[in-house]
Amino acid sequence: MAEAVRTVGRADRAAVTGLLARAFQDDPAFGWIFPDSADRARRLPRLFRILFDSDAIGMRLLTAHGAAATLWRPPGRIHTSRWDMIRHGPALLWALGPALRRALAVADAIDAHMPNGDFWYLHVAGCDPAHQGRGHGAAAVRGGLTRAAGRLPAYLETPTERNLGFYRGLGFEVTGEWTVPGGGPRFWSMLRPADGQNSPGTNRFTRAA
Template sequence: MTDAPATLLAAQADRAMVAAMLARAFAEDPAMCFIFTDPVVRAKRSARLFGLLFDQDAAAGMRLVTAGGAAATFWRGPGRSHTSRLDMVRSAGPMLHALGGGLMRALAVSDAIDAHLPKGDYWYLHIAGCDPAMQGRGLGKAAVQAGLDRIAGSGLPTYLETPLEHNIGFYRGLGFDLTAEWQVAKGGPRFWSMMRPA
């Protein structure tokens, strides 16, 4: 890729577009398939869920989107990786509306992710996705790299987890190292934790 597409801070006006794109991007994601076992329900409810995560990550860090909305990343700043109890209470109604029958499975995934978050200060790449129709053009990489460039001066490492083994090579190409492999209880998906040094 010679010219990286423009990646900008996402505005509130981008919420519906980004949430719908992420629902498409994560349609076959193992964690989403575990939470929403029915693909029709998944298509309907996952956009609601990503809309809520879009809102939460506005206060926790930053949200980036490529021009045209084909790729997006949500980042949580140092000390903001965990969702606070207050945020959980505030979003309980909307989360129940988004998750429906997938609530308990979503809590299992969330609890497992929280249990494997590293100690100390770091940036957390919470969500990264690219519209399936636009994959293979370097847009996802550009969206991640734009975030890494923005936090480069912090002197802190960056953490992520992925339930897709084929993502490991993609993130290694961006400087991340594999640090752990683990599985969500009760038949949940396997995840890989990765850290990029400061």
């Protein structure tokens, strides 16, 4: 039986941001942004609190056992608005500190490789390391796909090569491979067609200019 997945709100903020911080402690992109592991462990919870709040515009999902979470942005709200940048400016400076330049380089590269067209953006997907390999992460992603995301294509990017097989198992296919300028990490772009479509390779979802 598939694991239940529920939407979360403000009361779940600490639990979700804590598990995401643990899940991304060894992520290649965050390892480049925050080279010192102790500094990374301090700063990731602060950063994920900001992302949790900003992704209230879409879907914020958590598995029943609290082991995995996904944050989704809806069509037309993929990019962080100028107002959100201003609103979260002090918190971002506190979260990123001297890593601001590298974080902006990653964010700019991600924006530059977004596809065109209408799609749901799987902004963040993470599973607590203590519970990996038990299907919780897949359940959290499927929770979004079986809600609104399954009616439109879904897009994500990952800097972790071993994740490619995991996402292929959920219907995503690699559409691009790129590197953050300035010696940054390598990423893979992946797209999943809407339910009933045959392939993510369509002119409507070419890379953004």
